[in-house]
Amino acid sequence: MKNLFYFLLFSLLIQNSVTAQSETPLWIKTIYDNALTSRQAYNQLELLCDKAPGRLIGTPNSFIAVDLMKKYLEDLGADTVFLQKFSSPAWICHSASASLILNGKEIKLHVDALGPSASTPKSGIQAEIVEVMSLNELRQMKKESIEGKIVFFNRPMNPTTINTFQAYSEAVDQRSSGPALAKELGAIGSITRSVNMNLDDFPHTGSVRFSDGKIPTIAISTNDAEKVSQALKANPKLKIKIKVDAEDIVTNTYNLIADLKGSEKPDEYMVVGGHIDAWHNTQGAHDDGVGCLQSTEVLRLFKETGMKNKRSIRVILFMDEELYQSGGKAYAAYSKENNIKNYFALESDAGGFTPLGFMIDTTNLNNPKLQEFQKLLEPYGIHFIIHGGGGVDIGPLKTQGVTLSSYRSDWHRYFELHHCANDSFDKINFREMQLGSAAMTSLIYLIDQFDLAE
Ligand SMILES: [Zn+2]
Numbered sequence: 001m002k003n004l005f006y007f008l009l010f011s012l013l014i015q016n017s018v019t020a021q022s023e024t025p026l027w028i029k030t031i032y033d034n035a036l037t038s039r040q041a042y043n044q045l046e047l048l049c050d051k052a053p054g055r056l057i058g059t060p061n062s063f064i065a066v067d068l069m070k071k072y073l074e075d076l077g078a079d080t081v082f083l084q085k086f087s088s089p090a091w092i093c094h095s096a097s098a099s100l101i102l103n104g105k106e107i108k109l110h111v112d113a114l115g116p117s118a119s120t121p122k123s124g125i126q127a128e129i130v131e132v133m134s135l136n137e138l139r140q141m142k143k144e145s146i147e148g149k150i151v152f153f154n155r156p157m158n159p160t161t162i163n164t165f166q167a168y169s170e171a172v173d174q175r176s177s178g179p180a181l182a183k184e185l186g187a188i189g190s191i192t193r194s195v196n197m198n199l200d201d202f203p204h205t206g207s208v209r210f211s212d213g214k215i216p217t218i219a220i221s222t223n224d225a226e227k228v229s230q231a232l233k234a235n236p237k238l239k240i241k242i243k244v245d246a247e248d249i250v251t252n253t254y255n256l257i258a259d260l261k262g263s264e265k266p267d268e269y270m271v272v273g274g275h276i277d278a279w280h281n282t283q284g285a286h287d288d289g290v291g292c293l294q295s296t297e298v299l300r301l302f303k304e305t306g307m308k309n310k311r312s313i314r315v316i317l318f319m320d321e322e323l324y325q326s327g328g329k330a331y332a333a334y335s336k337e338n339n340i341k342n343y344f345a346l347e348s349d350a351g352g353f354t355p356l357g358f359m360i361d362t363t364n365l366n367n368p369k370l371q372e373f374q375k376l377l378e379p380y381g382i383h384f385i386i387h388g389g390g391g392v393d394i395g396p397l398k399t400q401g402v403t404l405s406s407y408r409s410d411w412h413r414y415f416e417l418h419h420c421a422n423d424s425f426d427k428i429n430f431r432e433m434q435l436g437s438a439a440m441t442s443l444i445y446l447i448d449q450f451d452l453a454e
Helices: 002-016 023-033 040-051 060-078 137-139 164-171 178-184 222-234 285-305 325-339 368-380 395-400 430-450
Strands: 081-101 103-110 111-113 125-132 150-153 189-193 217-220 239-260 265-275 311-318 341-347 355-361 386-387 403-409
Touching: 023 285, 023 368, 023 430, 040 060, 040 285, 040 311, 040 430, 060 081, 060 239, 060 285, 060 311, 081 111, 081 150, 081 222, 081 325, 111 239, 125 137, 125 189, 125 222, 137 150, 137 178, 150 178, 150 222, 178 189, 189 222, 189 239, 217 222, 217 239, 239 285, 239 325, 265 285, 265 430, 285 311, 285 430, 311 430, 325 395, 341 395, 341 430, 355 368, 355 430, 368 386, 368 430, 395 403, 403 430
Parallel strands: 125 150, 150 189, 189 217, 265 311, 265 341, 341 403, 355 386
Antiparallel strands: 081 103, 081 239, 111 217, 125 239, 239 311, 355 403
C-alpha cells in the first residue's frame, strides 16, 4: 500500500515536470523540421513585400496587404478569419525633398518625411540651420537664435552600446520629441539625423509626437547629416530648403485576426502577432512583414504537425503600429468590451535575423518552468528568456493582466534597415526567418501545454 502511494506521488511529480514528458522534445523537433523545410511563409512574405510596399494605415496598399493576408490565412485552414474594424487618424505622405543652398546652388540631400509631418507650401520653406546634439542643448539656447530657423538634431546612435535597441532608445528622442520642442521654441521646421548605426545614404523615417500644431519635419541620411554638419562648420549661416507634401485623413481600417480553436479551453487565447503596416518608403520586410509571417507560421505549424492546442491560437496582424499605434489599442478595447480572455501574448517586431531569445513581461522570472523552456530551446539557439517588454501592439493588454512576451533576433543589422528603403525582401534569410517561426511556435506550445503558473 505504502509503495503504491509513493509510486502515485512519483508519477504525479513526473507528470508535472516539463522535461520529463518525453514527447515534448520530439514535438519541438517536429516543429523545427517542418519550419525549416516549408517555404510557404517565406514566399508569402515576398508577395506581401512585392504587392503591398509602403502599407501605412489608410493607404491603398494597407488594404491590399490585409486582403492578401486574409486569403493566405483562410487557405492555411484557420477555423475563423475575421477583420476587426476600427477608425483612426492617418497620414498620407506624397513626397519630401531637401537641398542645401551653397553658393546659390541647390545640393540635393537624401531625406524623407517623418510622420505625421506638416506639409510645406509648394515652393518649400527655406531657412538657416541650428545644429544641436540633444533636446537639452536646444532648451538651453536663446529663443531668438531658434526662431524662424530649422533645427537639426544630429546626435548619432552610440556604436559602443552592444544592444542596438538600447542605442536606438537613447537616440530616438531627437525624432519622437525633438520636432515638437523645436516648434515650441519658434523653429519653422526640423531635421533629424536618421536613427541608423551605419553611415549610408538611406533616410530613415519614423513617428513624431506633436501635441499643439506641427511643423514640417524630415529625417536625413547619416552620410548627409555628416555632410551638413561639416558645411555648417565652414558656413554657420548656411540655409536649407525643405519641401513636404502630405495630408492628414481619418480612415476606417482593420486588424486581421485568425483563430485555431483550442481543444480544452477554446475561450482562452494564446495571442501571437506582428504589425501589417509599414512606412511609406519601404517594403517593410523585417519591419514587420517577417513578424506577420512568423506569427501565421505558428498557426500553420500547429495545424500541419497535428500538435494539439488546449487554448485557441489567435494570430493578430495589427494595423498601424508605426504611426499612432491604433491597432493595438483597438484590440485591447475590443477584448475588454467582449470579455475576451487572452492568456498569453507574443509579439514579433524586432527583425527576422538569427534567433537570440525571448523577453517576457512577468513578475516571476524565476519560474522554474520558464527555465526549463529555455533549456529545451537552447539546442535551437534560444540563448535567453529574460525580463523585458512585450511590444507596442500587445502592450495595451497589460492592464488586463495578460502575460506579454517578445521575440528577439540578432540586433546588430536591424537599425540599418529599420524604416527605410533598405528594408526589402532580399534582406530576409529563409533559414533565419524560419528558426524564429519555430522558436515562437515552440514557446506558444510550451506555455499552452504547461501553463505559466508554478
Ligand atoms: Zn515594427
